[in-house]
Amino acid sequence: MDNLILVVILPLLAAFLMPAMARTSEVLARVTGLMVLFISIIIITSVWGSVDEQAVSYAIGGFRPPMGIVFYIDQLSLLFALLIPVMILLFWPWNKVTHIREYSLMMLLTASASGLVLSGDLFNIYVFYELLAVASYGLVVAQGRAGKKGEGAALAASLRYLILGAVGSVMMLIGIAIIYTQAGTLNLAHLALLAPEKLNNMAGLSAFALILIGVGVKAELFPVNTWVPEVYGAVSTRLSALMAGLLSKLAVIVIIRVLVLLFPQPEALQLMTILGMLGVISGELVAWRSRDMIRMLSFSSIGQLGLVFVAFSIPGDMGLMAGFAVALHHLLVKPALFMLASGWTGPLESLKGAAKQSPYIAALFVLLVMSLLGVPPLPGFWAKLLIVVNLASQAAPVYQFALAFVLIATVIEAAYLYRVVMILYHPNQGQQASVREKHKAFELVIASGAAVILIAVALQVQSMETKLSSMARQTGDRQHYINTVFSKLDLADIYHQNKVQQTDFRSNNQLQGSK
Amino acid sequence: MSVLDEVFILCALGALVLFVFHRIRGIEKLAVVFYAALLYLLIKMSGLGYGGEVIYSSFSLNILGETLQWRFDAVSWFFAIITVASGLFSAVFMSGKWGESYREKTSNAAYGTLQIALLLNVNSMLILLASGDLLSLFIGWELVSWASFMMMALNPDKQARQAAIKYIVYAMAGAMAFLAAMAYVYGITGSLQYAELAQASAALSNGQIILLSLLFFTGFAIKMGLIPFHLWQAVAYAETPAPGAVFLGAISARMGLYAIIVVLIQLIGLGHLQQIHIPFTFWNLQTVLAWVGALTTIIPTYIALKQNDARHLLAWHGVGQGGYMLLGLMTLNSLGSAGGLLHVFNYATYQAALFMTIGAVIYRTGTANFDKLGGLVTQMPLTFMVMVFSIIGLAGLPPMNGFVSKWMVYRSLLLDGEPLLFVAAVIGTLGTILSVYKLVHNTFLGQLRVEHQNVREAPLSLLIPMLVLAAIMFVTGMMPGLVLDWVASAQLAMGLVPVTYNLGGIVLASGGLDMIWITLILFYGLGVGAIIFYLLGGRAKRVHQYDNYAGGHFLTSRVRYHYSHNFYAGLMHLIGGWYRGSFKKLEQAIVSLVSLLSQLSENMYRSAQPAMMVIIVVVLSLWSISGGIN
Amino acid sequence: MIWIVSFVVFIMLASALAVLLLPNLIAAVAASSVVSLSLAVLFALMKAPDVAMTEAAIGAGLSSLLLAMALRRLGLWQLDKEQESK
């Protein structure tokens, strides 16, 4: 388990050394990156399943938890720690023209993403989040469409993304400052312990709002997601897939961690519901109007992320479970759709009869789209069902509105996605059929892989449910988090020191038990 | 392993085999065998139709703390047997000459896809019918929607494809309404089991029941094409390849009825529907639903009257006939609901037969446009006969089966003291009679067109299913007791008092109906008439088809006169086109609203720093929300 | 003490406004450098010598150098001209 920190460290090491290595041997530098990814995967698989019952924490530098930084490893972080190298590997730029610095950026992305999900310290999360952000700005510029015109678009989109992201980061920093002023600590477990007393007030709520907006930039949260169509429109689908699929989810995971541990007030959840549902409806509405596939998928991604936020904003473990289901589903489907879209550029009308040309791809597309919409036997349905059912059982009126929004948005989503399907299966060939780009092999492999996983999950839905619910239970268990990070001795110490009454601790426990 | 398991395994196997081999010639024979086997399995279950025990599938799924189950009771069985029989007839129709010509026109793959679509439709409907709780009902519901979308999407016609998209949007909206209702039920009861809802519904407040019923009903009404959701169906169904139209027309839309039966009647309960008064009116929920049914019988039927294409005319009728079924069910008495259910069966027979006749006409002439047809009776007499049988049924005239079910509905409305609904139903029937006359006249009567002079009778492979259907219509018309057996046990399963019946018809205290007698008397009367005619030395003179006159206008053999264009011009002028237009405008208004909102959202995303503006909203909402703290 | 702090804060906010309002970009960069310097002073007054040093070196020194160089590269290095350049 101690080796798990290598998942963060090795990619960093590789990233630092790669440009220097490339001066002697470029091949070596590239191979290093791949090797690090493989090692990461091996490390994680070797500890896979060991945290199902009891999460583990790792104190970096061996300093006692509230002082030093800890990594917290539970099912959620382990799952994402595995997904990160796997996804990066899938979307690894294999071609030879890629600049070595871009590989370096990919490694930095891996490291920061892994750090983000593993970290158990608020400011450390900020640092990794910034690293993730800067690496993605770099990648956006680097992977700008290789067209004469496209380059400018990538630059401009990147700048706009950067400014929005930087403002978001500052917001987050202000939020952290407020939290630190209020609670005097940064360790998530320590904060979780103090939260009911210190953060359950207006200051805590503002801090949450600020952090939500800050991290929300990456998570495509409603008010701060204007960069999405621009960036996805300007960069290669490979990077769009990675950003929409993986990076947005990482930001969501951060928000969830913070929310679950630090902010017990229901207003925080409701704020997230409102933003989420505005995201759902606005994203789907614009997607309905879009005239090309990439733009459509970008806005659909905004909508789906809104759905993820709505799901996570449902209180209790069921909300977490619903959120995980939707987030993981989107993580699987959206990259695959982007992969298919990369061969289907141009206005939608030009795709007429594409199904005749490539029936297999069109069939894949239909399958993915159906899952995205939530057609029953496919996993998307179960995810959506979880949301809808749990939204309906909430008493607060905002959830009823959210329910209505989600359902209406689904109808709009069906309208535009099926318009595309009908275009694909149009009996007449479009004018540009002959000059259409071909799909590359790896794109098809990824999309087929996603489809296979979808079907497998559909067949194994029961065991997936158990897995997800156990993950949700573990993630939602604050006391578990606190107990994991602090040993019993430390805990007694902290209670003594902070004059937090033991009764608090017990009532907290009861709260968890009654859930 | 129960018989239901066997059904499902067979379905899965069939789908798999068909999917793998769909390009191979001869697959159609296999499909026919498949439907026959399915029918056989259903017949093995026929105990259900005579009041047998519920059959459970041993397959179940545990999810969300719910146990998903699949089971068949008498209601499901009743609908299932119609479904599978329609599938069988479509498959037979498709397997012969029609299939060959379709193959030639398109491709092996396209033909195979059609077969797959049909099979998926049948399978998904069986899954829907077998649902044992709300969740499995929803799953089945969605499957049916997508399967029929697939069928519709096969249509090359542009308008029909647009209709298919329209359909899927409508269907999605319906499904979402259903989902919302389901979630609402889960919110109240914490479960999705039928039993829980049935139990909980007794304790629900009126408002809750109204909301639930409204949501459920919206979902189901969209599938059935009830007012005000009637716009999509006819256009989408009409121009699907003939066997598809046969199947869709015969049974597909009836799944909405099945769901209404299950949820509104079985679960929410009959008493409830009657007790719940709509606020500010003097209606109760049942009356509202009955009026929806009544309006659905009228409006689409008169739209049908306007159609100039045989398929569209029939499809619009299909929408209207759904109204009768709902009307019958919503009388909630044993006679009316039996009528409604019986109408499902009857309607399936004659709608299938009618679509087949039109399919045959198209097979021979290549068109279903009334302006280009006429006088085919001389060329296709058997087809003509089938059509006459069917339209007698459709118009609800004796001795065909349509008469029985419509009689039951009328009778129950009268007995219930609902004269206005009765009048509405009669108006609907009037429209039906007018339009079926238009159908038969414009297709088969009048003068034959030159280009059709070489048209021959439909091939045997097309005729056989049509004739069999005609026979069924006649037999079940004469002996409705055969089907009433099933209807009665379905009623029992629904929790209604079953209708009393005998082989010939209905037994009522105040005068029943005995179709055997009616038929005999009818034939007797015909016989007497014939005898009198011939005894009086009745002279029949054969006139050539072209040797006729109209309005004093002399016609040469060069100028054919067939009065088909702008049929019922006067009537059309009277009733105008306003009713259809109004609903269309509603639809367009919604589309423009969405479009407007969409544009607004896009502008918001595009404007310089829109995100920041919205943060204001966030800050403000934060403030408003945080009123509770401190 | 409090007056010193107030004075520095005043200077800082005034130059912050100047960053936004001065028409000449070079002046704006200079103003931002002043903001950084006052900030460094504030940090020092707040008993944070490390931060003060960093802010002085990075904020006032390096960052201004970067901005000035970029301004030159942008072709906006024009002292005498009022411009809100395109």
Add this chain to the structure above:
Amino acid sequence: MRNISSLLFSGGLAFLLLVLATQLPFGHTSMLLGNDILQAAPDEVGTGNIVAAVLLAYRGIDTLGELAILFTAAASVGLILGQRSNHSAKRDKTITESHFITSRASDLMMPLLIIVGFYIIFYGHLTPGGGFQGGVILAIAFFLPVLTRPGTTIDHGMITIIEGLAGAGFIMIGLWAMLYGKPFLQPFFDTFLGNGIFGSLWSAGTLPLLYLAVGLKVGAELAGLLVTISEAPAAEVERT
């Protein structure tokens, strides 16, 4: 419209923060973490400058992340501007030959700055200052000639290697501890470095080494950034 809403928002933010001010215990914060560290750091880490202890020991991984961010930014800038490095020959003609005084001064300053930089780096764990501040000074020291003598160039390769090795060095020191079975970045894993005497240069375990790595890394990154931006192709100069 946009301005009004922007002002509204800014005003809202100010209002929010002002209201918060009445609630937040500024000046009397609980400092839970701070007190713990203030008490423990002298014994546990042995640095005079407790900020350095926090930066390198308690929150060492933050510092690593920060170095990575700088590295990423530099790499991205390299990607953005370096693509046209062949144009860098076309120097900006607006830079006139620098004055004698400035060039001489820079020659004099450079060694001084380098010494000061290294001093700040090495005494970072004892007195205010450290890798970051020293690194900046180093960067400026190496950049001065470029600024004062337009002809001078700095070898990008050299910068790449230094930044790579310095960053790797930081990680390696961390991993070194793992070799001894200690957690990553633990400063005391062996008697090799010893604890030293409190207050002396060689104290606080690996912290001085880490600060050296940080200093070199920051220096190299910032120098790289400066050089890259200064070599960027000028936009078409709007000369009057």
Add this chain to the structure above:
Amino acid sequence: MTMPGIEVVFYTGAIGLIVIGMAGVLMVKNVFRMLLALVLLEAGASLLLILSGFRETGVAPILLSGHAAGQLMNDPVPQALVLTAIVIGVGIQALALALILRIKHRYHSLDMGEIREQMEHDIAVNSGVVSPASAQSPEPGGHHHG
């Protein structure tokens, strides 16, 4: 209510910087100035963060021989955090500068509105919705300067 402490003055400075910075980012059209505003915003956040560990009577968290043993020290943690934040800030600033340089090269403008319009046109061309030959405006009449 006692006389406001010195921290109130610091706090005013922090809020002032944040608000001025935010207003600048939102309202300024020139991207270069926008970047300057961003720097102000970051400075404000740093000040706020330092303030969270500030005590009027505290001394710098450095152990020097001159200090009495029991003297109250300021919180070292926020100082370390701000150090980190400042360095991160300069990295982002450099990145943004590089982008601005290239964009100016490409689009011959520093005005955010113009840059956005040209970018949207480029994206539309890229996706094939608009033909490259068409005028600068991607969607006729579609511009809404909010």
